[in-house]
Amino acid sequence: QSSDFANANFPVDQEGRTLHLGCKRGEVANRILSVGSMDRALMIADQLQGAEPGAPLFQHLSGRGFLTITGLYQGTPVSIITTLMGMPNMDFVVREARAVVEGQMAVIRLGTCGALRPPAKLGSFMVASPGAVCVRRDPDAWTFDDGRPHYTVSAPVPADPQLVQLLVAACTEHGGADSVVQGLDATADSFYSSQGRTGGHFEDVNEAVIEQLMAAHPQLVSLEMETFHLLDLARCSRGGIKAAAFCIAAAERYSNRFISKEQIQLCVPFFPGS
Ligand code: R1P
Ligand code: URA
Incomplete structure (x- = not known):
């Protein structure tokens, strides 16, 4: 991830990666499962497949500790994001995922x-x-x-x-x-x-x-x-x-x-x- 960020209003680096999740367009699916811990994310990620047979899942661990894993669940693109704890962290996840995903999103929290x-x-x-x-x-x-x-x-x-x-x-x-x-x-x-x-x-x-x-x-x-803040942002x-x-x-x-x-x-x- 580049250290040069532009736009103090919504900072992204030269590749379009957001400041805290560190993801850019194409790396996050429009169906997101938000989980609190990395253990939980990795455990559930066992049920995802890569984009091609044998291909690895997309995984990005940001410097702030947000882990994003993207793959296919029964053929449908899904991202599992480690939201860590508390409403401010849910805010980073939902807003920064929204910034790099096209179209309608569905977000479910498993906490x-x-x-x-x-x-x-x-x-x-x-x-x-x-x-x-x-x-x-x-x-x-x-x-x-x-x-x-x-x-x-x-x-x-x-x-x-x-x-x-x-x-x-x-x-x-x-x-x-x-x-x-x-x-x-x-x-x-x-x-x-x-x-x-x-x-x-x-x-x-x-x-x-x-x-x-x-x-x-x-x-x-x-x-x-976290749940209230997710529902509030969706609203x-x-x-x-x-x-x-x-x-x-x-x-x-x-x-x-x-x-x-x-x-x-x-x-x-x-x-x-x-
Ligand atoms: C506190 O131990 C954490 O556990 C709960 C709370 O919402 C808080 O984040 O959820 P997670 O297990 O999803 O983190
Ligand atoms: N997470 C919480 O926030 N509270 C509990 O009591 C248990 C898990």
């Missing part, structure tokens, strides 16, 4: 999340069917100490209903109807404070976060860190991006159990149909 209530349990497929809300820590609540809430919750943003239907069908086919839990997701701006995790080192004022969220949103089933994409998300439940917030890395890997090796 991990905390499950908020039964019947969701460790390993469940949590499909954000109605969409997601966003939970943000408001630093002004500490600055002004005037009684404003320490955490704000946005209105829901919907997922694409057609993609949701396909995801539910694929998850059901893979794990059976009992493995699938549909409900509203909450995307938080921290794994800790705004997901109601407590500890003594910070004054987080978050003991009631989960209880209040669940009371305000009876359909809420999961907590994680603002002037129709160019359809998006949906599902997560493997890695934590049971109601029992305090957490899944092992091996257990997550056992849940992952499938790839929903196009």
Whole structure:
């Protein structure tokens, strides 16, 4: 990747590679699976084929740690992109992929999340069917100490209903109807404070976060860190991006159990149909 970037508004290098993903036109497919970790991306990439028999998959690891893998899934071009963690990283992935892809895009997030209530349990497929809300820590609540809430919750943003239907069908086919839990997701701006995790080192004022969220949103089933932003960008994409998300439940917030890395890997090796 060249180090010379032009256009401070949307920087690309002389080959047209974007600043953070480092991809250019022709390297990213219009169907994208966004996953949180490189392990997950590589595991799923085993199910892709190269453009020609025996040809390698396209792979690019950017200096910022975004891994893009492009190949064919049952003959259809697909990219798996490692989105890392949090809404700012989802922003890089969606905007920079959009900049180098022609035409309509479909983006699905396969993440991990905390499950908020039964019947969701460790390993469940949590499909954000109605969409997601966003939970943000408001630093002004500490600055002004005037009684404003320490955490704000946005209105829901919907997922694409057609993609949701396909995801539910694929998850059901893979794990059976009992493995699938549909409900509203909450995307938080921290794994800790705004997901109601407590500890003594910070004054987080978050003991009631989960209880209040669940009371305000009876359909809420999961907590994680990217889905809302993906759906929000799709909503603002002037129709160019359809998006949906599902997560493997890695934590049971109601029992305090957490899944092992091996257990997550056992849940992952499938790839929903196009
Ligand atoms: C936190 O451990 C990370 O796990 C979840 C959260 O959204 C956050 O990114 O998703 P991923 O497993 O997709 O990264
Ligand atoms: N990812 C999250 O963001 N939260 C959890 O509880 C588990 C995975």
